[in-house]
Amino acid sequence: MLESLQPISYAVVSVFFFLSTSTILLRVYARGYLVRSFGLDDWCMFSILFFNAGQQVILYYFLHYGAGLQLDTVYTTHPEWLLNLSYALFAEEIYYIWMHWVIKMAFLLFYLRFATTRTFRYLVYSTMGLNTIFSTITWTLYVLQCMPLDALFHPAAHPTTKCVDRAVLAFVPTGFSAFVDIAILILPIRPLWHIQVSLRKRLTLISIVSLGSLVVLVSMLRIIVLNLFEKNIDLTYTLGKLIIVSSIEIDLAIIAANAPSLKIYWSKYISRPSTPTRKDQYESITLSTLQGQKVLSQSSSCHISSSNKTVRDGRRDMMSPERMAEEGDMGMAITRIGNEDLNRESQEALWTSEDGIIVTSSVGVVVHAKPEQHDDQLEANYYVFDKA
Structure with a gap:
């Protein structure tokens, strides 16, 4: 086992943030200037440019205050960091759900661009509603997990307070998020399959839109890390693993949401033959x-x-x-x-x-x-x- 996960965590967090930010900027330029079809989904993704920067600040805050280090090391050198991490964890719980809500809405607003049937449009709106309901339930769970909430940060001062089981707070929101992710993955397959193009091109379209399946796979990996985290197995060291997985999950979701727009560059500058046959x-x-x-x-x-x-x-x-x-x-x-x-x-x-x-x-x-x-x-x- 590595002595510290901080170097790897800093590298992963920074690289994936750069990649996701680049795809947002490319999307904005492509949709706003190259094809001039800037819609609500693009405005939604443009807002993520700033929200993701806030997420990055929280992740760096975690690492600055000992995430990725051995718990014994933090106890010995800076025990006060643990309280700072508890405050940051609560803020991250709220903000992380917000990030997922906005990214999923960007996906669904894009689907409305090719919602040519009433049934598909209703399915997209229903998924938007589920995304909002699940996010609201999760926020409520986090805010009301301890009554009073101060017991979450100073449990010794509230010995009789009972809080919601941490396993519920970890796995119920993850289950909600995974359900919506799978719905977003399945929704466009049928309408794209009926486009009047060759089989190879239909498969290409579906594969581009379905890049979000990578996010589902990373979410499954995040559940494994959450299980270790909730069991308090070397809390700060496991938090470093959670930071790595969460960063990859969020940034891959952003990249997947921008993939259809990046196809504009491929069609315009790469795939177009110079001399048509x-x-x-x-x-x-x-x-x-x-x-x-x-x-x-x-x-x-x-x-x-x-x-x-x-x-x-x-x-x-x-x-x-x-x-x-x-x-x-x-x-x-x-x-x-x-x-x-x-x-x-x-x-x-x-x-x-x-x-x-x-x-x-x-x-x-x-x-x-x-x-x-x-x-x-x-x-x-x-x-x-x-x-x-």
């Missing part, structure tokens, strides 16, 4: 039949133009879902497809890009009415379709 060019076309008059007669002129930029529907300019997906903005692309697919029978999508999520080019058919003309007045190129 003939097959790529062919499969990148989406033929869309616009609503309205569909019969082309001699009194109409038809122009076919590639809409890789924006699609104008006569009322407003709007980025096509294919362009959104090409830029890597998976959530907005799926949402736009679900909301605007008013006539599925009239649309045919050809999906491309072996490494991208959904990369297409859209060809819009725009019909302009012209004054009726006689056959001898028609221009020679009247029936020529030019690609803009």
Whole structure:
């Protein structure tokens, strides 16, 4: 057994904080500037940038006051540190649940981007409600664990006070959190599976969104460490292990929540081929039949133009879902497809890009009415379709 876990704890806490913070900043830049689809889920994750900094301060506080050292060493050199650690542990219990609540809400708000059915939307809202109820119950348990609460910090001054069993305080909140984590992991599988793309791309989408499964695995490991901690087996040394596991759990959850947005960089700068093949060019076309008059007669002129930029529907300019997906903005692309697919029978999508999520080019058919003309007045190129 190592004499001290502090060097490892400082290293793990610092590295994972740097990684999670980097993904938040990359997400903010990608969603705010590259694809310009900054939503509630992004604001939620942006707030975690500051909340996670507060969490980092608490972890460093633990380490500063002896977490990771042998309990005998702390007793011998700085016995007053134990009271400081007890105050910090109570604050961490409250703050840790808050961090999990915000991160889970960021996940669920992102799911609303591709909630194209009422059932899925209700499931997401129900999971949000469970997340809030479980968090509230946990906070209540922590605040009321001892009456008065001072008995938690000075048990000798309250010899007759009975507190809630520490095992209940440790494992009930962990069970709540694991239940919501599993729900968040399962929720998007069905809607993503029904996206009209190849099997490999569907599996890629699901795997990106399901990175949260790593958080569930770390949570199981945290239960093992909590069991040692609640048995008071070398309290300060075990606290160092708990700091390592908790830091990895929180930061992995942040990284997993940001993973779909990081796909934007992969699609934009890495996976896009420099010279598209003939097959790529062919499969990148989406033929869309616009609503309205569909019969082309001699009194109409038809122009076919590639809409890789924006699609104008006569009322407003709007980025096509294919362009959104090409830029890597998976959530907005799926949402736009679900909301605007008013006539599925009239649309045919050809999906491309072996490494991208959904990369297409859209060809819009725009019909302009012209004054009726006689056959001898028609221009020679009247029936020529030019690609803009």
